[in-house]
Every structure is written in C-alpha cells, then in structure tokens.
Amino acid sequence: MQTNTPKPTSKPPGVFSLLKPYMGLVMLLLLFALLSNGINLWLPKIIANGIDDYSKRLFVFTDIIKKFSLAVLLIFIFGYLQTVIQTYASERVARDLRQKLSDKISRQSYAFIEQANPSKLLTNLTADVDSIKLFVSQALVSIVSSLFIIIGGSILLLTINWKLGLAVIAIIPIIGGTFFYVLKNVRALFIKSRGVIDQLNKVINESILGAALIRVINSQQLEYHKFLEANTEAKDYGLRILGFFAGLIPIVTFTANMAALTILVMGGHFVITGSMTLGSFAAFNSYLSLIIFPIFVIGFMSNIIAQATASFQRINLVLNAPDIAAAGTLKETLRGDVELKHVSVNYGQKPALKDVSLKVPAGSKIAVIGPTAAGKTQLLYLLTGLINPASGNVLFDGQGINTYDSESFHSQVGFVFQDSIIFNMSIRENIAFSDTVTDESLDKAIDTAELRGFIDGLPDKLNTIVSERGSSLSGGQKQRIMLARALAVNPKVLLLDDFTARVDNNTEKKILTNIQKNYPGLTLISVTQKIASVEHYDQIILLMQGEIVASGLHDELMKTSTDYVQIFNSQQSTSNYETGITH
C-alpha cells in the first residue's frame, strides 16, 4: 500500500496560526487580562498615597476605602471575566480542532487508518488536543501580561537610575539563558519519555484486549514484567527531567537574589554617596520583585508553547494528509456484473495478489476457495474499494469501481466480514447500520439470516444493547448479525468472507436458501472453505498464493485440477453425512 509522506512545506505553521478564527475572543481575553493586571498595579499606589496622606495629615479614611474597594471589585470582575473567557476560548479551540480532525479522519481510506494506527490517532484526538488547549488557556495570557510587566518594569528601573538599572536588568539574559539550556535538554527528554509512555500504553491496551488469553495461559506475571520494564523506564525519564528542573529553579532564584544583593551593595553605595534617594532605592527593590515572577512565567510557558507546537505539528500531519481521490459520480443501479482485469495487490513488500483476472456475470454465484493466506480476503477488500490495486482494474458493470458515487455503490454491495465487528449499540442499529435501511428491508434481512427466533427471545428484542466486541453474543450470532447488516441494504452484489465458518450446517443451508428466495438476481461472491456447499455454484475459483490456479464448474475442476481434488478429498469423509442428511 502507498505511504503518505506529507509534502515538505516551506515552514510548518506555528501554533499561533491556529488562533486566527478566534481573534475576537483572544482580543477580549487579552483586554480583560491587561485591565485586571493594570488595576493591580494601581493598588500599591493607592496604599502609598494613603500612607503619604496620613503623614501629611490630609487623610480621608472613607475616600481611600472607596477607591480601594472600587479597585478590588474591578480586579475581581475583570479577573473573573478573564477566566470565563479563557475557559470558553480554550475549550472552543479544542472542540473545533477535534471536529476538524474527526472530519478529516472520517474521509480517509482504510489504508490510511491502518497505517496511521488507530491508537496514534486516539492520541492526536486527546492528548495532543489537550496540550493545545493548555496553550490557549494558560500560555497566551501569561506571556502577554508577563512581557507587559517586564518591559514596563525595566523601563521604570532605567529611568530611576540607569547604571543600577542595567546591572539589575543583566539578570534577564542570565535567567533566560538558563531556561533556554534546561528546556532544550528537557524537551529532548520529553520526546523520549513520550515514546516510553506510548510503549506503556501499548502494554496496557494489549493486556486489556487480550485479557481472556492472558487468563487462559496465566501469563499475568509476564504482562506485569513487560509493564514494569516500561514503567521503570518512564520513572527514570521522570527523574531525569526532574533533575533538570530541580537545578533550574534554585539557579534562577539564586540569580534573582544576586540582583537583590547588587541593589543593596551598589544602591547602598549610591545612597551613601548621595547620588540616589532612599525612596528610589526602596522602589528598586519592589520593582525587582515585580519583574522576577514574569520571567519565571515566560520560562515555563515557553515549555507549554513548545509542547503545543509539537502537538500541532502531529495534528497537522493528519489534517494535511492528501484527501482520497475524488469519489466518482456515477449513481446508476448496478446489474451486478463484476470483473477483475489483471489486478495485482501488494501488502507491504510482499505481493498479496498477482495478475488476477476474473469475470462474474450478474446474478451468478461464484465461490473462491484456497489455502490460508492465499489472498482471498484481499480479493474481497478490492471489490468493496477498501483497498486499491497496485495495477489492473476493478470493474462493476464495465465501469471502474472509482467512477461510482460511493454512497450509491456501497448501498448496492453488501459485505460480511470474516472477523466479527459488533458495535456497542442496539441490535437494530447494528443491523440497520447503513442509513438507507427501511423497516421492511430490516425485517427481510433478519428473517433471511435466521435471527428472528434469537431476537424475539431477548428481553428488549431489537432494542437490546449488545456489548462492545460482542462479548455477550456467541460466534454464530455475531456472524449472522453481520450477514443481516449486509443484507439490510438490499444489495445487488453480496460478498461473503468465510461466512459459514462459525455457523452450523443446518442453519447455513437455511440461510443460503433464504438468500436465494428473498434476494433473487443477487450476484454472490463467497469465500469459503467448504466445497460441499458450493458445488452447484456457477463458478469456483481456486486461489493459491495470490494467483488463480484454476477456475470453472465443480465437475470440470474435479477433472482438471489436482489441487482442487486434493481439497475436495480432504473434506470427503464427512460431507457424505452432511449432504446425505439434508436430502
């Protein structure tokens, strides 16, 4: 199958480009953040004025209370509005991004999903979107308001005393450099630890999906060791990351403290020599504490931005994947002629089908038999458009499969998969899975699949919810629900993949008779192991190692193909019973 390597673009879009559609919200968010921060800066001034007024005996108590209360109230209101908008903005970005992703994924081909790997897509839709959410809800506001304070504070420092100001501002590049160094190392560790977490999740997932096997074999201990290994590695990475952070914070604090010391020593000298007032000296101290915190914030937020950027790139890989070739527009009702012309299919490096050609006239019944791993399932996947041939053509009524409108095509071709796929919803929804199904065709499908008795025996009849992976149903019941699902669309072509494997002979015969009676003119292509039930078919194809080695009527094959005879003989001993008893 083809690999979708994304086209290298000149520069990957930054995570900020994501915000364009939400400009209004973002602006409102920044406005409230700056308002509440701005008023916060006003508070010390009110207090300072109060103290000054008091010492000048101009103190009006109610006046200062009023001003202060007003400021406090405004900060509260703006601060609260900011958090509300923050929540809405980040959740909306997350929701819309998820929706875009799911839209894109839902339009992709089966090959894409298999290759992209469902569990990775799950991470895209959850963890990656979450880290972008964090960026919107925290990083954005913090960085803008921090920059605002740092720049403002630095300007004030320089205007008071430029020499001391420069000395103090010198800490900004030192702290910045430390952050840069640590975060660069930590980021590399983050990427590696993410790989370990993926491994951890894989062990968890497989231990949940394979729970029955693990209990049968009693390999819980083995699974635990696998987990322990990954978990230990995760812990080690966690401790290494911790080591970097544990070094970062003390160094930054120490640098800030050194700045305070510089102010004391240098500023003290200036005050003693009379080149600076005591008030300015005090102001220096308070401004220092004012700008230290935002530097911290920017440091940590840059990490969130880096993570969000990485997540956004992973998400973009999915969003920018090429769309599958525009679907055809042909909406004609199928007669049911099916033809393969020199079709080859590769699975990875190995050829699954080699130059296969076959013709199935409308209304005829053909069987495909062959050993395990001969490419039988691949052949059926081709006929439903789940996979595309590497070369050759798949034709329905003489037209290429891709020229058909996919909705109209899939509502005329029914496919019963080999492995049971049951969704966690009611039996009705499982059978009427396609939305073109009417009550009438639903009833017909249920009767044909011999499910009536089973469904009537259930407490909620058709509305009974079946559990995920169908674990509350027997193998045969699942298989018949899958058949009913395929029949419910009233198909012109029915593809059965080893349908009879899990259904007993008696039921199988009834079902095949029902299909003939209820769906006359249906083209039937059946992959099967049992020759007895397909002896009377119009054509039997023997597929071995991806090649058609023989095809024809049963009697012809018995004369011409030794492989076929061998298979036939392997089933002989008991098929006498099976056929004998029905007559």
Added chain:
Amino acid sequence: MNYDLNKLSKEQQKTSTFAGLKKLFQLMAHEKRTLIIALFAILTNSTLNLLGPLIIGHTIDKYVQHKDYTGVIHNAIILFCMYLVALFTSYKQTTLMGGVGQRMLFTLRNSIFNKLQQLPVGFFNQNKAGDLISRVNNDTDKLNQFFSQSLMQFIGNISTMIGAGIFLLLINIELGAAALSPALVILFLTLVLSPWIKKTNALNLKSVGGMSAEIQESLNNFKVIIAFNRRDYFRKRFDIANRENYKTAIGAGLANNVFIPVYGLFASIAQLIVLSFGIYLISIGQFSIGLLVSYLSYANNFYNPLRQLAALWTNFQVAMAGWDRISQILSLETDLPMITQGIVEPSAALLEFRNVHFGYDESREILHNISFKLEQGKTYALVGPTGGGKTTTASLIARLYDPSKGLILLDGKDIRTYTPEERSQKIGFILQEPFLFTGTVKENILYGNKLYKDYTNEQLEKVITDANLGSLLAIFESGLETPIISGGDSISLGQKQLIAFMRAVLRNPQILILDEATANIDTITEKLLSDILNNLPATTTRVIIAHRLNTIENADEIYFVNSGEVIRAGSLNDAMDMLLQGKQVS
C-alpha cells in the same frame, strides 16, 4: 458479580473513595525518611527566603541610612552565604519531593496494572476497552501532573505561608489576627467549593473516557464504516461525544478557575484591613509607619502563595477525581478466589461437571444443571447450534468463570483449589477469537511458555518440527521472524488461528480445548492440524468445538450442547440427527 465501573452501586463508590484515599497515603508510607529530610530542607529554605527581606530592611535602617558602608558589605556577605545555603536546600527540596512523587506514581501505576491482571475475564467483558484505557492512561496522568509538578510547589507555598503567618502574628497579634481573618473565609470557601470542583472534574473525566471509547471503537472497526458508507456515523457519534466533552470541560474549567479571582479578592481585602486597622493603630500610637510598610509586604508574602495555592488546589481536586476513578478499579476484587478446602475424591475422570448451573448475569441462566465426565486421553466433541452454550461450557472448564451452582472437579479435586499456575498448565484453551501481541511469530508462539522461552530460533525450529508443526510455520513468509501487529490486518485470520494453535500445543496441556479454533483455516491445513492433534501424547484429552464435522469425526465421544443442556450422543449419526431435529434456540 457487577464489574461495570459506570454502574457501581453508591455503596461500592463510597467505600472505594475512602479505601482509595487510605491506599494513596499507604503508597508514601515507606518514604518516611526521605519525607522528613525533604521537610527539613523545605523549612530551611522558607526560613531563609523570609529572613532575606528582614535583613535587607535591617541593613537599610541601620547602615544605609547611617552611611555605614562596611556594615552594608558585612550584611551583604551574610546574605550571600544565606543565598548559597538556599541554593542547596531548594535543590534538595525539589529533588527529594519530586523523587517521592515520581516513585509514588511508579508504585501507583504498578498497582493498577497488577489489579487489572488479577481481575477476571468478566470485568473486561463488562467494561469498554476504550474507557478502561482512558482510566489507566488519562486518569493516572492527572495524578502524574499533580505529583510531578504541583506537589513541590504545594509544599513550598504552604511553608512560606506558615512562616509569613507566624511573622504577622509575632509583630502584632491583633493586627495579625485581623490580617489573617480573610484567610479563614477562604478556607471555608475552599472546603465548601471543593466537592463541586471535584464533581465537575469527575464528570469531565468520565466524558473523556466516553470519547476515547468512541474513538477506539470506530477507528478499530473502520472497514465496516467504509464498506457500509457510514463515514457520517463516525462523525456523528464522535460529534455527540465531543459536544458532551465540551460541555463538561467548560463546567470543569469554570469550576477550576473560580478560586483564582476569589483568592485575589480576599488577598486585596486583607490588605485593606491591614491598611485601615494599621492606620487606626498608628493613630492611637501603637504602631509605626515603617512597621506598617513591612507588615504590608509580609501580608503579601502570606497571600501571594495562597493565590498560587488556588491553582494548585484545583490541580489537587482534578487529581483526586482521577484517583477516585482509578480506585474504583483498585477496590474491585476477583470473584474467582482460590479456595484451600475443597472436595477431594479420587476418580477416573480427568474432569467432571457435577450439576453445574451458570449465567453471565444472575437474571439469565445459560447452562442448566449440566453433568458430564471427561476421561484422560480421549477426544470429545461439543456440537450444537450457535448460541447453545458450547463456548460457555469450555470457558467453565478453563475457569474463566465459576458456576453459580454445582461443582467442577479437575483430577478429582475441586477446580477452585488449584493455583492459577497449576490449572493453566493442565488446561489449554484455544479461544474462538485469536489474540496476538505486537511482535514476531516467535514471540507469539512462545508467549507465556516457560519451557522454551530462552530457545534460539534453531532450537525452537527443531522443537516445532518434532511436534509436527513444521509445515504450519512454512505458511509464514519469514517464518519465526514474521512481524505481527496486534489487531492489524497484516496476516490473515487463518494464520492467526495457526499461531494460537501452535502456542497451545507447545504448552503440552493435559486437556486441550479448541473452540472453533480452526474455523478459518482451509481444510487441507486443517487435516494437518487433526493429524497433529492425534499425535499428541496418549494422555492428552482433547475437547473440540466445531461446526465442520470432519474436524470431529475422530472424536471418541460427542456431546450435543443445546439450550444450555449437554446431552451425550451415541455416535456421529446420532449427533447429526440431533443437530437436524434440535430446535434452534439462538
């Protein structure tokens, strides 16, 4: 037993929360020594941080104002030494507490996984895989975030706060009490609001679990979605889950953010109280302006960390909500305990069912009063219409479930008295749906096999050839090294069944159960399989469930399973008759 995590009874949830909290603390118990050292580092660090402003203030008052520069230098050196010590203690504080957090997370993940391994199959059938995965991954990650990021800040802030609080009270007890009073209101509000925050976050985590279950189901079954042209199905179902998640996330977000402005408000009110009360005290001559200025900064030292605690407290609530969901799993116990006292009666039969009743849930009995015996070395076939109870019977033999009534004896002893190890060594069960792990064919064949686990490819190939399995291996393109992706389509269902077959045979069990284990394998290969089965040691008992009669023609005895009853058929003909006449229950 009810294992559905979303339908746990109130009582189960309550006890699990309490027991869970206790467990969470137990996880830290062995770290006492580290915790004490860390606490010491934290206290030293906070004291040094609080002393800094005091010394600077003292220097200004005493030396700068009196133009004594040597005094300034003298104090600067003291400060420098203090900062150096703080550099060390703060590093220690972070590494020690962070280490505790990381190790606790490690232990926690291990105990969850261990619990998952202890729970029976019934648990996995009652819960959606996606939801379980989300609980183990997302919810532990919420705890992870708390432990690795918030815990250290949490403790640092609390110690700064306590220090500042003590300074406030020491300088002036009345003013101190007044300044701290808003903190009491905050404490009260926090206690009142926390359950609400936790609840909204629990709702949100639940919807995240639901969403991930939805994605998991749809993406893993994508071929059906394409073949039935229901791409809109995925979109619609996801859209509903996404909207639900959006709703709960906003609820949780609003709850999570409520503390920040509220704490800010009360911090400002505290300043106002200090200012007005302080000025009053000055006016009656009990306080000075200089003291008021430093008092205001100590109040800040108290309320600033409190404001950060607002955010951290929310993290804590989110973590607790995650922990609750995890401890729901931890509180479950397996309903298949090992018993020490059981019936022992020497008997000829290797396995015996004695009046066994069983139902997956109490309201619907699947097997009614079943009794039969399996003897050593014989081959048994279970036939019957779909849904008749064949797989259920086989699952009981392998003790995936226990009967609701009646007794199962293995080698004359109650099957419940065997350790899982003994039991799984005696009983091999090839499941209807083969499950493979990501890895290679070799890893999958040797999965859980203690005997051959260290064998090289050559040694293993010899074992496989000796067991007549060589021709099966030839079906795989790269033999033992053929790569396998769990749940992938890279090898066919028939090939998966072959691997499961080899895996079971190489374990050399006393009873080998094949539950339609060869259904998707072609008949020629199947013939090979039945030869292999026939060549198993003469003592091996085989139980074969199949629809294709040629796979069971060699059976010594045939049991007809229908409507939850097991009847012994005299011959293959008998069984055929019963199959034809037997009414369909399914």
